Amino acid sequence: xxxxxxxxxxxxxxxxxxxxxxxxxxxxxxxxxxxxxxxxxxxxxxxxxxxxxxxxxxxxxxxxxxxxxxxxxxxxxxxxxxxxxxxxxxxxxxxxxxxxxxxxxxxxxxxxxxxxxxxxxxxxxxxxxxxxxxxxxxxxxxxxxxxxxxxxxxxxxxxxxxxxxxxxxxxxxxxxxxxxxxxxxxxxxxxxxxxxxxxxxxxxxxxxxxxxxxxxxxxxxxxxxxxxxxxxxxxxxxxxxxxxxxxxxxx
Amino acid sequence: xxxxxxxxxxxxxxxxxxxxxxxxxxxxxxxxxxxxxxxxxxxxxxxxxxxxxxxxxxxxxxxxxxxxxxxxxxxxxxxxxxxxxxxxxxxxxxxxxxxxxxxxxxxxxxxxxxxxxxxxxxxxxxxxxxxxxxxxxxxxxxxxxxxxxxxxxxxxxxxxxxxxxxxxxxxxxxxxxxxxxxxxxxxxxxxxxxxxxxxxxxxxxxxxxxxxxxxxxxxxxxxxxxxxxxxxxxxxxxxxxxxxxxxxxxxxxxxxxxxxxxxxxxxxxxxxxxxxxxxxxxxxxxxxxxxxxxxxxxxxxxxxxx
Amino acid sequence: xxxxxxxxxxxxxxxxxxxxxxxxxxxxxxxxxxxxxxxxxxxxxxxxxxxxxxxxxxxxxxxxxxxxxxxxxxxxxxxxxxxxxxxxxxxxxxxxxxxxxxxxxxxxxxxxxxxxxxxxxxxxxxxxxxxxxxxxxxxxxxxxxxxxxxxxxxxxxxxxxxxxxxxxxxxxxxxxxxxxxxxxxxxxxxxxxxxxxxxxxxxxxxxxxxxxxxxxxxxxxxxxxxxxxxxxxxxxxxxxxxxxxxxxxxxxxxxxxxxxxxxxxxxxxxxxxxxxxxxxxxxxxxxxxxxxxxxxxxxxxxxxxxxxxxxxxxxxxxxxxxxxxxxxxxx
Numbered sequence: 001x002x003x004x005x006x007x008x009x010x011x012x013x014x015x016x017x018x019x020x021x022x023x024x025x026x027x028x029x030x031x032x033x034x035x036x037x038x039x040x041x042x043x044x045x046x047x048x049x050x051x052x053x054x055x056x057x058x059x060x061x062x063x064x065x066x067x068x069x070x071x072x073x074x075x076x077x078x079x080x081x082x083x084x085x086x087x088x089x090x091x092x093x094x095x096x097x098x099x100x101x102x103x104x105x106x107x108x109x110x111x112x113x114x115x116x117x118x119x120x121x122x123x124x125x126x127x128x129x130x131x132x133x134x135x136x137x138x139x140x141x142x143x144x145x146x147x148x149x150x151x152x153x154x155x156x157x158x159x160x161x162x163x164x165x166x167x168x169x170x171x172x173x174x175x176x177x178x179x180x181x182x183x184x185x186x187x188x189x190x191x192x193x194x195x196x197x198x199x200x201x202x203x204x205x206x207x208x209x210x211x212x213x214x215x216x217x218x219x220x221x222x223x224x225x226x227x228x229x230x231x232x233x234x235x236x237x238x239x240x241x242x243x244x245x246x247x248x249x250x251x
Numbered sequence: 252x253x254x255x256x257x258x259x260x261x262x263x264x265x266x267x268x269x270x271x272x273x274x275x276x277x278x279x280x281x282x283x284x285x286x287x288x289x290x291x292x293x294x295x296x297x298x299x300x301x302x303x304x305x306x307x308x309x310x311x312x313x314x315x316x317x318x319x320x321x322x323x324x325x326x327x328x329x330x331x332x333x334x335x336x337x338x339x340x341x342x343x344x345x346x347x348x349x350x351x352x353x354x355x356x357x358x359x360x361x362x363x364x365x366x367x368x369x370x371x372x373x374x375x376x377x378x379x380x381x382x383x384x385x386x387x388x389x390x391x392x393x394x395x396x397x398x399x400x401x402x403x404x405x406x407x408x409x410x411x412x413x414x415x416x417x418x419x420x421x422x423x424x425x426x427x428x429x430x431x432x433x434x435x436x437x438x439x440x441x442x443x444x445x446x447x448x449x450x451x452x453x454x455x456x457x458x459x460x461x462x463x464x465x466x467x468x469x470x471x472x473x474x475x476x477x478x479x480x481x482x483x484x485x486x487x488x489x490x491x492x493x494x495x496x497x498x499x500x501x502x503x504x505x506x507x508x509x510x511x512x513x514x515x516x517x518x519x520x521x522x523x524x525x526x527x528x529x530x531x532x533x534x535x536x537x538x539x540x541x542x543x544x545x546x547x548x549x550x551x552x553x554x555x556x557x
Numbered sequence: 558x559x560x561x562x563x564x565x566x567x568x569x570x571x572x573x574x575x576x577x578x579x580x581x582x583x584x585x586x587x588x589x590x591x592x593x594x595x596x597x598x599x600x601x602x603x604x605x606x607x608x609x610x611x612x613x614x615x616x617x618x619x620x621x622x623x624x625x626x627x628x629x630x631x632x633x634x635x636x637x638x639x640x641x642x643x644x645x646x647x648x649x650x651x652x653x654x655x656x657x658x659x660x661x662x663x664x665x666x667x668x669x670x671x672x673x674x675x676x677x678x679x680x681x682x683x684x685x686x687x688x689x690x691x692x693x694x695x696x697x698x699x700x701x702x703x704x705x706x707x708x709x710x711x712x713x714x715x716x717x718x719x720x721x722x723x724x725x726x727x728x729x730x731x732x733x734x735x736x737x738x739x740x741x742x743x744x745x746x747x748x749x750x751x752x753x754x755x756x757x758x759x760x761x762x763x764x765x766x767x768x769x770x771x772x773x774x775x776x777x778x779x780x781x782x783x784x785x786x787x788x789x790x791x792x793x794x795x796x797x798x799x800x801x802x803x804x805x806x807x808x809x810x811x812x813x814x815x816x817x818x819x820x821x822x823x824x825x826x827x828x829x830x831x832x833x834x835x836x837x838x839x840x841x842x843x844x845x846x847x848x849x850x851x852x853x854x855x856x857x858x859x860x861x862x863x864x865x866x867x868x869x870x871x872x873x874x875x876x877x878x879x880x881x882x883x884x885x886x887x888x
Contacts, residue, residue, distance in 0.1 A: 053771075072771075074776040077772055089769050090769075091765050098758060105759070106770075106774030106775045107774050111756055111775065118757070121755060160773060348634060348817075349824060353860040355860070356860035360856035360857035473697075476813060480690070482690075530703075533701035534698060550687075
């Protein structure tokens with residue numbers, strides 16, 4: 001199968017430190033590709049490079065057949081790369097609806113419309129409401145994001161990533177800081193979404209990773225030291241030594 | 252325009268640039284270490300000039316007056332940092348700008364209340380009143396002295412930053428503030444020292460210009476804004492950038508004011524040249540700033556933050 | 558920004574619904590402003606018309622600045638430049654015998670755009686403190702340009718012999734005052750719409766989380782630039798009124814201290830609130846007037862007052878009347 005997103009020889013150095021060390025990675029249509037690795041392995045840097053927030057020192061990234069190395073963050077997002085942030089990054093003063101509309105309008109042409117109130121723009125609100133419903137946030141639609149519970153904010157974070165109608169979804173620890181119930185809620189949601197997007201999942205919760213992932217890559221000091229199916233990962237001695245030993249360490 | 256005149260003007264530019272460096276060094280250091288922007292830096296320059304003028308009137312000694320400018324403002328800087336400005340270090344830049352703007356208004360008025368609204372003229376020290384011969388051209392000795400003092404300060408700052416323990420902390424602090432705190436250094440006193448040092452240099456600049464400019468309330472405002480241009484061009488937080496930026500701005504500004512009207516008179520009819528000349532001659536620095544920022548938004552020597 | 562502390566739809570400190578209290582204050586303020594020309598006519602006190610006219614001018618300018626600063630997060634320390642530019646456009650046109658008020662207004666709009674677009678474009682390449690400094694530097698540049706233009710009065714300024722012509726209403730102080738009130742009202746109504754529009758949503762979002770705006774596929778620069786230019790235009794219109802109010806244009810209108818005072822007015826009234834800057838301008842100028850009556854050295858009091866405002870009145874006076882409306886846009 002032809003990959004949705006393919007990364008070849010990606011490098012990022014900070015001073016003498018190589019944070020991303022010649023990483024090759026594919027995301028196939030419909031798959032959940034998880035990246036695991038100890039803290040400081042360079043997972044978030046890798047995502048930042050894919051979305052264009054961090055410029056790479058070498059390597060290339062292609063979305064389908066199209067190289068996206070020369071695109072800026074906004075262009076890559078419009079091209080179909082959606083992401084959620086590890087640290088919740090919704091707009092606290094905006095309502096849930098306004099937050100989601102902000103993301104919906106990003107892929108709907110320019111926003112140089114000065115007169116019609118945005119919350120009365122049906123083309124935007126109807127799509128936003130769908131996504132809000134999908135995430136189960138309808139009852140909080142008109143409340144400021146700041147008033148949501150932590151778990152709900154994480155869901156809103158996810159809603160904003162989905163609202164972009166991406167081809168590839170980069171999820172940076174979607175379960176970070178969530179309670180047990182909230183985590184299983186999120187896993188259920190991701191299971192429902194699975195197949196619609198190519199998903200790159202960074203996550204520390206190993207139960208969630210093994211339930212969701214079709215493939216797992218192990219990142220260790222910037223290098224992909226292993227890539228394979230979940231069952232094999234558990235048995236790989238190199239991986240066990242590098243990572244599974246400190247599984248419990250929260251980030 | 253003769254090459255001799257051009258050379259003289261270039262020296263004047265260098266002298267202005269050196270003064271700008273004395274101003275910019277403190278401002279950019281303070282910003283680099285504390286992320287604190289102090290518009291009242293121009294007021295410190297003004298107080299330096301007034302302190303120097305007062306000391307000169309009292310003692311008649313030029314050396315004492317310059318010392319008073321530097322030391323007086325050094326102490327003043329330490330005091331205001333300890334007694335109030337430290338509160339602002341934690342606030343956002345908008346708050347810092349506005350609060351120190353309030354301090355500028357206050358300082359200008361206080362200067363007016365103490366020393367009056369009319370300018371005070373300081374005499375040149377007798378030994379410096381003459382011109383000296385430089386490559387066959389005569390140039391005021393005092394301006395040479397200013398250039399020399401500025402270069403000495405630049406070298407001194409370089410040594411301080413590159414060769415001493417305090418300098419090591421300053422460099423570390425500029426790129427990683429929490430690390431310095433983790434080393435067990437009392438950040439508060441380090442901050443105050445740097446702030447006071449920057450203030451003292453502004454005071455020194457004020458003291459040095461006393462004899463060539465008029466000392467009056469509000470004299471710090473124009474040079475403050477030019478200094479801001481310098482540190483934006485140089486890269487905010489970079490001493491090296493401040494030095495080069497200051498020299499470039501000093502020379503470009505001076506030549507812009509002298510060469511531009513001359514060029515205009517050559518290329519336009521006299522009447523047009525006389526009308527637009529004065530308006531355009533002050534533009535050179537801002538055009539320079541616009542061009543540099545269009546090419547390098549972070550300035551010539553951007554400081555890498557981690 | 559401590560945006561997390563805002564409760565929603567809460568009660569104000571006076572126990573009134575926040576909307577209602579603010580509406581009440583707005584109505585009372587409007588009434589007071591309307592009473593000024595009546596009082597001026599009855600008491601023959603034309604100074605009050607000039608004083609409150611100044612309040613309206615700076616209210617309009619502060620409302621304009623607040624659009625960039627409070628909604629767009631662009632801390633411009635150079636907006637007095639546009640105030641002065643608007644005033645000089647009127648003065649210079651009038652100097653050359655062009656007296657039509659309509660032409661004056663159109664010229665103010667056009668000239669401002671010609672300056673604000675490149676200035677905004679260059680300044681917006683930088684962020685944070687550098688943006689503050691660069692806007693300040695550009696304002697200073699224009700200041701020196703007008704100081705250097707000797708044929709237009711240089712640093713002494715230019716007296717306007719013929720004010721902007723509107724037929725029989727030309728140079729009628731009361732008409733000018735009322736037209737300023739209308740302009741301010743229109744500006745507020747317009748901004749209220751724009752803030753809640755699709756454009757306004759993006760602009761407000763760039764202030765709070767620019768990174769997120771990029772991540773959802775929107776490049777902030779264009780929105781910022783449009784917001785900056787709109788803000789500049791409002792300040793320039795305020796300058797048009799200032800020129801007509803004082804029959805004078807001076808480089809002093811664009812002194813850097815005026816830019817600073819404009820920001821103080823915005824902050825004092827309430828950053829990112831619609832009506833706040835009007836309140837801020839009124840309180841600031843009336844306080845200044847009072848201090849001037851008290852002592853020649855009023856700046857020695859005003860300076861510390863500004864410091865206190867910054868330290869202790871972060872939400873502004875309008876903010877005291879209820880919760881921040883900035884995230885919601887409009888009321």
